[in-house]
Structures are given as structure tokens and as C-alpha cells.
Amino acid sequence: MPSRVPGAVRLGRRGPVVPGVALGLWQLGGRLWGRVGEGAADEVVGAAAETGLLFFDTAELYGAGRSEELLGAALRRHGVLGEAFIVTKVAGYRVTGRGVAGALEASARRLGRSPDLVLYHWPPPLPFTPCRAVRLLEEAVERGLAGYMGVSNFNAHELREAVECAKRHEVLVDQVHYSLAHRVPEHRLIPVARELGVAVMAWGPLAKGALAGKTRADNAARLLDPVFREAARDRGLQEALRRAAEATGKTMAVVALAWLRARGALPVAGARRRRHVLQAAEAAETTLPGEVVEMLDRASRRYLTRWGTCYRELHWNRYIPPPLQALLYRIILRGV
Numbered sequence: 503m504p505s506r507v508p509g510a511v512r513l514g515r516r517g518p519v520v521p522g523v524a525l526g527l528w529q530l531g532g533r534l535w536g537r538v539g540e541g542a543a544d545e546v547v548g549a550a551a552e553t554g555l556l557f558f559d560t561a562e563l564y565g566a567g568r569s570e571e572l573l574g575a576a577l578r579r580h581g582v583l584g585e586a587f588i589v590t591k592v593a594g595y596r597v598t599g600r601g602v603a604g605a606l607e608a609s610a611r612r613l614g615r616s617p618d619l620v621l622y623h624w625p626p627p628l629p630f631t632p633c634r635a636v637r638l639l640e641e642a643v644e645r646g647l648a649g650y651m652g653v654s655n656f657n658a659h660e661l662r663e664a665v666e667c668a669k670r671h672e673v674l675v676d677q678v679h680y681s682l683a684h685r686v687p688e689h690r691l692i693p694v695a696r697e698l699g700v701a702v703m704a705w706g707p708l709a710k711g712a713l714a715g716k717t718r719a720d721n722a723a724r725l726l727d728p729v730f731r732e733a734a735r736d737r738g739l740q741e742a743l744r745r746a747a748e749a750t751g752k753t754m755a756v757v758a759l760a761w762l763r764a765r766g767a768l769p770v771a772g773a774r775r776r777r778h779v780l781q782a783a784e785a786a787e788t789t790l791p792g793e794v795v796e797m798l799d800r801a802s803r804r805y806l807t808r809w810g811t812c813y814r815e816l817h818w819n820r821y822i823p824p825p826l827q828a829l830l831y832r833i834i835l836r837g838v
């Protein structure tokens with residue numbers, strides 16, 4: 503990690519210290535976001551190096567490896583490959599040691615080195631249990647294929663099982679869908695993660711841009727996301743964000759990310775422009791006044807129950823056998 507670490511936090515109980523906001527790179531090469539090239543990768547990595555926010559989140563599935571490839575190449579061009587903290591994810595259909603090892607070796611080839619943290623992207627398909635994912639990750643860390651391990655989209659029950667299964671390495675994080683417009687994790691997941699000492703990384707922290715003031719569903723990622731559509735039309739929430747931005751002298755995006763930090767989460771802010779990175783870095787060091795946090799809590803109260811109270815993101819995958827999932831994601835969709 504670079505010497506300047508904006509909003510430094512520790513992952514898990516004994517994990518590494520990282521910046522308080524990560525940069526999400528599904529936007530960099532992900533099919534649903536529309537293709538971007540080396541120029542965008544240079545913008546993002548250049549601004550990240552400038553601000554010290556060299557903390558990146560990617561996945562084998564984003565653009566079928568394109569996101570990892572663009573990130574690795576840009577980090578090398580900027581001479582900061584060694585300093586960055588890279589999180590990648592193995593798909594939840596990888597249920598054998600060989601499958602996980604193969605995926606991580608391919609990620610390392612694209613990135614130019616092994617990732618610092620590997621997450622299991624979604625809970626494994628039935629009848630496999632969260633323990634299966636943990637054993638596979640422990641094996642991968644032991645083989646040096648990743649520095650640390652964690653999970654993603656595990657609900658409270660699955661997270662507890664995962665942590666109880668982990669014997670040799672700590673489950674550092676659970677990366678879940680969490681924002682002002684999607685507060686499902688607050689019911690069970692966050693209290694359990696806190697009790698277990700697991701960091702909560704928040705994906706979709708800006709509701710795909712709706713919480714930063716974007717209202718047009720101009721790409722497939724937004725079109726397919728009901729949370730984006732609803733948050734973009736929610737005048738009360740938009741107005742509250744505008745007032746919070748005015749009161750603090752920040753942008754709506756900074757306020758929405760800082761609210762998550764006030765709630766104890768670590769936002770993964772999707773970025774493909776220099777200004778996205780600069781604002782993410784600003785959010786990592788922004789502490790919102792208590793009355794602003796409360797005002798945003800009130801304005802977003804309906805999202806505590808709007809999407810249910812039990813975390814289920816990507817859980818439909820649990821009912822699709824691994825070979826079918828692989829066929830769907832890798833062959834038919836060729837990534838996401």
C-alpha cells in the first residue's frame with residue numbers, strides 16, 4: 503500500500519489496513535456497462551495513484567476477464583502494480599480446488615500478479631454449503647494464489663457458517679449490496695458481521711449512479727436494476743441528498759458514500775472517470791455531521807424493508823448446478 507491511505511481501516515480482526523473506500527471496476531470492461539478501453543483505465547489508475555486510493559475491486563466475470571486485464575495493464579503503465587491492493591472474485595460455480603486454482607491463475611495472468619484478496623462471488627450451489635467455499639479459499643491462500651480470503655453476497659446465516667468453518671485463515675469481508683436505496687443488510691447481516699469481526703464491503707453504493715443524481719437508464723446495468731430505477735425516481739431521497747450535499751459542501755456521490763462509512767461499511771464505488779476517483783477519495787476522508795446522517799436515515803427509511811429483510815442477492819444461482827452456471831456465465835453471456 504502507498505504511504506498515504508485515505509480513511510484507513512483494517513479488514514477483519516487481523517487483516518491488512520486499506521483505504522476507507524474501494525474503487526469498483528465492473529465499469530471497466532463489464533459488458534453491461536458498455537465497453538471502455540485503456541483510456542478509462544488510465545484515468546482511474548492515474549487518479550488513484552495521485553490520491554492514494556490504490557484499492558481496486560474486480561472479478562473474473564467482469565467482461566470475462568477484461569476488467570482484470572485493463573487494471574493490470576494500467577497499473578503496470580503507472581508503475582504502481584506492487585503498491586495496489588487488488589480484490590478479485592472467483593465465480594460461485596467453482597466448487598473444486600482445481601476450478602478455483604485455475605480461475606485464480608488466470609486472474610493472476612491478467613493482472614500481472616496474484617490478487618491480494620479473493621472473494622467467493624456468491625454462495626455455492628446446493629447441496630454445497632458455505633463451508634465448501636471456505637475450504638476452497640483456504641487452499642488457494644495456502645498455495646499462494648491470493649493473500650487473503652473473503653466472501654460476497656453471503657447472508658447472515660451463510661456468513662456465520664463460513665466463519666465457523668474457517669480454521670486456518672480469517673474470512674476478512676463479506677461484500678454485499680448496500681446503499682441508501684438498499685438497506686436489507688442492516689436487518690441481520692451487519693449485526694452478525696460486526697459480532698464476527700468481518701468487514702462489510704458495500705457494492706452498488708450509488709445505486710448505479712442514481713444516488714449521485716443520474717436519472718437516465720442509459721446502459722444495460724441500469725436498465726436491469728430495479729434499485730437504480732426506483733432511486734432515480736424517488737424525489738424525497740434525491741432532495742435529501744441534494745440538501746445534505748448543500749449543507750456539507752460535498753457532492754451527492756460523496757455524501758452517499760460517506761453515509762455508508764458512517765454506518766460502518768466500506769463502499770466499493772464504481773469508477774471509470776477521474777472525477778469518480780477524486781470523489782471516492784474525498785468520501786474516504788469525510789465524516790458527516792450526525793444530523794445529516796439522521797436526515798438521510800429518515801429519507802431512506804422505506805428502503806429498510808422495500809427489498810425484503812433477508813439478504814438474497816444472486817441467491818437464485820444456488821439452485822442452478824455448477825456446470826449450468828458456468829455454461830450460462832462463461833459461454834452464453836461471456837461474462838457480465
Ligand SMILES: NC(=O)c1ccc[n+]([C@@H]2O[C@H](COP(=O)([O-])OP(=O)(O)OC[C@H]3O[C@@H](n4cnc5c(N)ncnc54)[C@H](OP(=O)(O)O)[C@@H]3O)[C@@H](O)[C@H]2O)c1
Pocket residue numbers: 525526527528529559560623654655677678704705706707708709710711712714753755756770771772773774777778781782816
Ligand atoms: N459482489 C458483487 O456481487 C457485486 C455486484 C455488483 C457490483 N460489485 C462491485 O461494486 C462496484 C460498484 O457497484 P455498482 O457497479 O453497482 O455501481 P455504483 O458504485 O452503485 O455506481 C457506479 C456508477 O455511478 C456513477 N458515479 C460514480 N461516482 C460518481 C460521482 N462521483 N459522481 C457522479 N456519478 C458517479 C458512475 O456512472 P457513469 O459511469 O455512468 O458515469 C458509475 O459507473 C462494481 O464496480 C463492482 O466492483 C460487486
